[in-house]
Amino acid sequence: LNRNCLDASRPWLCFWILHSLELLQEPIPAAVASDVCQFLARCQSPTGGFAGGPGQHAHLAPTYAAVNALCIIGTDEAYNVIDREKLLDFLWSVKQPDGSFVMHVGGEVDVRSAYCAASVASLTNILTPKLFENTTNWILSCQNWEGGLSGVPGLEAHGGYTFCGTAALVILGKEHMLDLKALLRWVVSRQMRFEGGFQGRCNKLVDGCYSFWQAGLLPLLHRALYKEGESELSQQRWMFEQQALQEYILLCCQNPTGGLLDKPGKSRDFYHTCYCLSGLSIAQHFGNMDNHYEVILGKEENRLAPTHPVYNICPEKVAQALQHFLRMPVPEIHFRSNKRGRSVK
Amino acid sequence: MSGIEETVESVQVNEGKEFDVEVEEHIEDEFAVDPTRYIFYRDRKEWADLEPVPQDDGPNPVVKIAYSEKFSDVYDYFRALLKNDEKTERAFALTADAIDLNAANYTVWHYRRVLLQALSKDLKEEMKYITNIIEEQPKNYQVWHHRRMVVEWLNDPSEELRFIADILSQDAKNYHAWQHRQWVIQEYKLWDNELEFVENLLEEDVRNNSAWNQRHFVISHTTGFSDPAVVEREIQYCLNQIRKAPHNESAWNYLKGMLQDRGLSSQPGLLERVLELKETHCSPYLLAFLFDCYEDALENITQKEKVEEEEQKETLRKALEICRLLAQEKDTIRKEYWEFLGRSLRNKYGNGSLTEQPVFQLCVITASVHR
Numbered sequence: 061l062n063r064n065c066l067d068a069s070r071p072w073l074c075f076w077i078l079h080s081l082e083l084l085q086e087p088i089p090a091a092v093a094s095d096v097c098q099f100l101a102r103c104q105s106p107t108g109g110f111a112g113g114p115g116q117h118a119h120l121a122p123t124y125a126a127v128n129a130l131c132i133i134g135t136d137e138a139y140n141v142i143d144r145e146k147l148l149d150f151l152w153s154v155k156q157p158d159g160s161f162v163m164h165v166g167g168e169v170d171v172r173s174a175y176c177a178a179s180v181a182s183l184t185n186i187l188t189p190k191l192f193e194n195t196t197n198w199i200l201s202c203q204n205w206e207g208g209l210s211g212v213p214g215l216e217a218h219g220g221y222t223f224c225g226t227a228a229l230v231i232l233g234k235e236h237m238l239d240l241k242a243l244l245r246w247v248v249s250r251q252m253r254f255e256g257g258f259q260g261r262c263n264k265l266v267d268g269c270y271s272f273w274q275a276g277l278l279p280l281l282h283r284a285l286y287k288e289g290e291s292e293l294s295q296q297r298w299m300f301e302q303q304a305l306q307e308y309i310l311l312c313c314q315n316p317t318g319g320l321l322d323k324p325g326k327s328r329d330f331y332h333t334c335y336c337l338s339g340l341s342i343a344q345h346f347g348n349m350d351n352h353y354e355v356i357l358g359k360e361e362n363r364l365a366p367t368h369p370v371y372n373i374c375p376e377k378v379a380q381a382l383q384h385f386l387r388m389p390v391p392e393i394h395f396r397s398n399k400r401g402r403s404v405k
Numbered sequence: 406m407s408g409i410e411e412t413v414e415s416v417q418v419n420e421g422k423e424f425d426v427e428v429e430e431h432i433e434d435e436f437a438v439d440p441t442r443y444i445f446y447r448d449r450k451e452w453a454d455l456e457p458v459p460q461d462d463g464p465n466p467v468v469k470i471a472y473s474e475k476f477s478d479v480y481d482y483f484r485a486l487l488k489n490d491e492k493t494e495r496a497f498a499l500t501a502d503a504i505d506l507n508a509a510n511y512t513v514w515h516y517r518r519v520l521l522q523a524l525s526k527d528l529k530e531e532m533k534y535i536t537n538i539i540e541e542q543p544k545n546y547q548v549w550h551h552r553r554m555v556v557e558w559l560n561d562p563s564e565e566l567r568f569i570a571d572i573l574s575q576d577a578k579n580y581h582a583w584q585h586r587q588w589v590i591q592e593y594k595l596w597d598n599e600l601e602f603v604e605n606l607l608e609e610d611v612r613n614n615s616a617w618n619q620r621h622f623v624i625s626h627t628t629g630f631s632d633p634a635v636v637e638r639e640i641q642y643c644l645n646q647i648r649k650a651p652h653n654e655s656a657w658n659y660l661k662g663m664l665q666d667r668g669l670s671s672q673p674g675l676l677e678r679v680l681e682l683k684e685t686h687c688s689p690y691l692l693a694f695l696f697d698c699y700e701d702a703l704e705n706i707t708q709k710e711k712v713e714e715e716e717q718k719e720t721l722r723k724a725l726e727i728c729r730l731l732a733q734e735k736d737t738i739r740k741e742y743w744e745f746l747g748r749s750l751r752n753k754y755g756n757g758s759l760t761e762q763p764v765f766q767l768c769v770i771t772a773s774v775h776r
Contacts, residue, residue, distance in 0.1 A: 063470045067480075068510045073468035095465040102463050114461045115484050116512040166515045168550040170584075205621050205662030211580065214587050216618040218580065242665070244742070249654070253738040262614040263655050264578065292748035299742045 068112030068119075071103055075125040076334035078132045082374050083337045083364040093133045100126045101141045107153070108146030118150050119164040124176035127183055131381040132373050139384050145391040148186045151177050152393055159194025170211040171202050175224035178231040179371055183378070185385035187231075196234045199225045203238055206262065207246030217246055219260040219273040226280050227370045235284045244285075247277045248299055255312070256304030257323075258339075267322045268313040268332050271339020272372065275300055279342065279369035296353045297346055305343040306357035309336050341367045348375075443475070446482040451495060457481035458488055476506050483513065492523040501534075508538065514547045518554060528559050536568060543572050549581040553588060562593040570602070577606060578615045587622060599623045611646050617655045621662065630663055636672070639663055644678060648686060657690035661697060669694075669701040689736040692727050696746070699724035703754050721754050 066073060074096055081088060102114040103126060109118030110126035130138040154162045154173065161173035174195050181187035202209040202225050208217025209225040226243070229235040250258045250270070258270035278298040286293055313320045313336050319328030320336035341364040346353040356363050368375045446452050459481055462469070472480075479502045486496045500517040503510060521531060535552045542548060556562055566589065572582045590599060600623050606616040628635045643660040646653065664672055676698045683691060699720050706717050728747035732740045 064472065064476055064507050065509055067470055067472075067476075067507050068512070070468050070470075077468070092467070095467050098463050098465065099467045102461055111512070112510070114463075115458075115487070116510070117515060119511060163546075164511055164515075166518065167511060168546060168553075204618070205665075206618070206658055207662075212584060212587075214591075214622050215580070215584055216615050248739050248742040251738050253736070256738075261578070262658060263612045263653070264614070290749070292745055292752055294741060294745065297741050299745055301738050301740065304738060 068116060069122065069125075070113045071100060071110055071122040071126040071129060072112075073330055074100065074129040075132075076330040078129050079367075079373060080330070080334050080337050082132055082377070083341055083367060085365050088133065093135060094137060096129060096133060097135070097137050097141050100130060104141065104143065104146075105150070106146075108143060108148070108150030117164055119167070120154065120161065120173045120176035121163060123147070123150070124179055127180040128371065128373050131183060131371075131377050134377050134380050139381070142184055144184050144186050144385075144388070147180065147184060148191075148391050148393055151181060151186070151191060155191065157194070159192075159196070159198035161195075171199060171209060171221045171225045171228070172211070174199055175228040178228040182231050183371065183381050183385065185382070185388060186391055188390060192232055196229065196232055196237065199229055200234075200237055203243065207239065207242035207244075208250075209243075216261055219247075219250060219258065219270045222247065223273040223276055226277055230280055230284070230370055235280070236288055238284075240281060240284055240288065243277075244281050244299065247274055247281070250274050251300050251304070252308075255308050256301065256306075257308035257312070258305070265323065266308070268309060268320060268339070269322065269335040271305055271309055271313075272335040272342065275305055275339050275342050276369050276372070295347075295351065297355075298342070300343075302343040302346075302355045303357055306340060306355070309340045309343075310357060310362070337364060338367050338372055340364055342369065445475070445478040446499070447478055452482065455482060455485045455489075455491075458484035460484070479503050479506055483516075487512075487516065492520055494524065496520055497524060497526065504538070508542050508545050509547060511547050514551050518551070521555075521558075528555055531555050532559070532564065536564075539568075539572065543576065543579055544581065546581065549585050553585060556589070562589050562595065565589040566595060566598075566602075573606070577610060577613050580615075583615050583619065586619075590623075591626070596623060596627050600627075607646070611650050612653050612655055614655045614658075617659045621659065630666075636663065640672070640675065640678075644682070647682065647691075651682075651686035652688045652690070654690050657688075657694055661694060665697075668705060669698045670705055689731060692731055692735060696724055696727040696731075699727070700750065703750070717754070721750065724750055 078088065078096070100110065103110045103112070103116075103122065105111050105116075105118035107118065109120070110123040111118050112122045127142065130141055151161075153165055154167075154177070156162060156169065160169045160171075161177050162169050163173050163176075174192075178187070178192065178195075181191060199209070201213040202211070202221065204210050204214075204217050206217040208219075209222040210217055211221045222243070226235060226238065229238060249262070250260075251274070252259055252266045255266040257266040257268060258274035259266050260270050260273070275298070278300050282293060282298060309320070312324050313322070313332070315321055315328040319330075320333045321328045322332055326332075340362075344354055344356055344362075344364060345366040346355070354363070365374050367373065368378045371378050447457060457478075460477075479499065482499060483503050485491075486499065497517065497520045500513050500520065503513040504517070507513075520526070521528070532552075532555055535548060535555060539545075539548045539552060556565060566586070569582050569586045569589070572579055573586075576582075590596060600620070603616050603620045603623060606613055607620070610616070624630060624635065624639070630636060630639075640660065640663075643656050643663075646656045647660075650656070661669065664675075669675065676695075679691060679694055679698070683695070702720050703717065703724065706720065725747050728743045728750070732743035732747070736743065
């Protein structure tokens, strides 16, 4: 199986695999954890941020994946890999005047970048309002006539981008500025009445990975509506058919030799394994620590660990990382570099 | 595009092109060595001055990829070029090999762009190159971004609409293609024929949501949706498509999406036209649309001064009945959602929130308590 195409995505492989193991409540041996830390350290760019592999340029997607992977490991060795000052420099180097971020210097803009930036900045405590100036408005401009969000303003609403935009706004505390009702209607309409899984866009096919990108929006919206004073929210269920999604994942998305996939007939891969399991976890667990309801389809052993709907790592790991990095001061920026990255019109 | 994973997992279509290194057995032949035979960079005389740089995965690598010999060789030399910041023709040629092996390597693409400028390369040739690559790998972020950069440098969008149309003819919903198309149209003001293009696509597949989105894109950036003639034309268009394919969610979403800012009840006669369709062309989407009309009506009724209480109660009753119908029969996969909407509506407009509470009823209750 030719995996050359992932040679610029190796931190993603670390994240997909580590997150899958943590959902399966499979411990990571200390030696493996340490090896991952050292490898990701080699993926870190001297100018900040993480690249797809050693010697490559920094890019927001592997940066997101690397930081998440290190937070899953959660040891001091892992946290210490991250050069926070340089990371902040990197984020500034990809920030655009209109509030958006390019994915890498000289690269493309879309809403994924805002999520990647907000995720790593918040977890490592380097977030400042100035860094995300105009970002809220840019993300909001991605909500379209369908109610969902597109990759850039004007395009079709799409599950992956909708998740990124919404989760980024949650991190920035601005999710209430979305048309939440329209977004809710759009996302619940993405669950397929026959398959039980989710499609990425209206009138397209089901895909196991949307079990997370789409279904993961329901916990975010539940909380957002609750904060807006919505009194009629269920106290036991998310607003999607949890059992049907579990059925789709367990009955249609498993490879008999292990691993998960898009839909029957497709081959397994670590990306789908990660996101099918993440979606399964969302479908199994309602609520938070204080109020927790479970719906487990099948055997008790099918229960996965809960996952945090914003970061998609386990909630304990989020809390632990926040606790670790909040003890440190927010770094000063070394230089203002809006002109450094090639701006995309 | 099948989602965010395309950042990281573009389908590798080049497997068949992996050359086996053939031991050259006929070196004594009079005939020239086959010029198409692949030679590793490490064996090329013209590259002898450059020391290849192996990948630094460290002593205990994880997520190791089993690179082919060809892959390692090319990228060892790419790393060497990068290290020396070499800006030469041979470097430019190597980037094509590196891209061929992994078109998702954004570092290589960036370097290629640096070289294109440093060497003042023929950008028209580059357009041909990127055209071919995109045809082979249309679901890759880097190739489309590269094309955009070349088009910008050339300031020449003349091939774009045709090219994108060709890609869309192979996959009418390719997200990158639509993104590039919208950029070209907006940047170079190429609106004139786009509505026609959209209508042709919808003729081929009325369920193509990307085409419906493009329709919205074109109209909102040209005539806009404020002109009543435009709105009426679009409503007509939607209802016609719905008659042809009643269970097409895109058409219903478009109808609602177009009108929601102004309010669904702002369009006189629309509710009646939809109710007509209910008998013969019913669908969960039609019912949801009716619900939205009733909800919008309730929203506006409560803001008017003279209110027929009976009318409001009747609208509420109809809205709640649709919620029940959808939750229990017609759209059960969304049961949790429709029940939530019903509860919300009842809470907002139900008995407890009517503005006038008959006074005598309170007295009766008070009286009975004191008995």
